[in-house]
Amino acid sequence: MPILPIPMQLTLIFLDEPVPSREIKGSEKGKIAYLCICTGCHTYSGRMIGPPVQIIQTLYMDNPRGLADCIANPVKKRDDYPEMPPQNYLDEETRLAVAE
Numbered sequence: 885m886p887i888l889p890i891p892m893q894l895t896l897i898f899l900d901e902p903v904p905s906r907e908i909k910g911s912e913k914g915k916i917a918y919l920c921i922c923t924g925c926h927t928y929s930g931r932m933i934g935p936p937v938q939i940i941q942t943l944y945m946d947n948p949r950g951l952a953d954c955i956a957n958p959v960k961k962r963d964d965y966p967e968m969p970p971q972n973y974l975d976e977e978t979r980l981a982v983a984e
């Protein structure tokens with residue numbers, strides 16, 4: 885395995901103005917929530933903490949609303965997986981965007 889060089893000296897630069905915080909638009913919410921939250925436990929095709937996204941897609945293909953509701957209050961279904969923590973800190977719009 886190649887060894888990556890680690891920079892030994894870091895320079896910090898302070899800007900005169902703070903960088904404006906990024907506004908996450910509605911259309912991006914689903915993607916960002918998925919990448920930041922769901923992929924911590926679900927991979928697309930493999931088993932991780934939770935079942936693969938492919939299985940979830942099959943179950944909820946025509947039912948994004950059902951998926952958005954279920955992740956707010958997950959029910960333990962699988963004996964060979966731990967329970968999923970509720971994602972009810974995400975607002976409904978974000979949950980629906982992830983589902984879609």
Ligand code: HEC
Nearest residue numbers: 921922925933934935940955960961962965966967968971
């Ligand atoms: C801390 C880990 C964890 C995170 C984060 C997580 N999940 Fe899960 N998820 C699980 C586990 C574990 C299960 C299996 C629970 C069971 O079936 O008993 C599961 C199951 C599911 C199911 C299957 C429900 C069913 O009806 O069969 C869906 C849908 C799902 N997760 C969606 C999501 C989405 C969308 C996110 C991101 C917002 C997410 N999960 C984030 C761990 C997680």
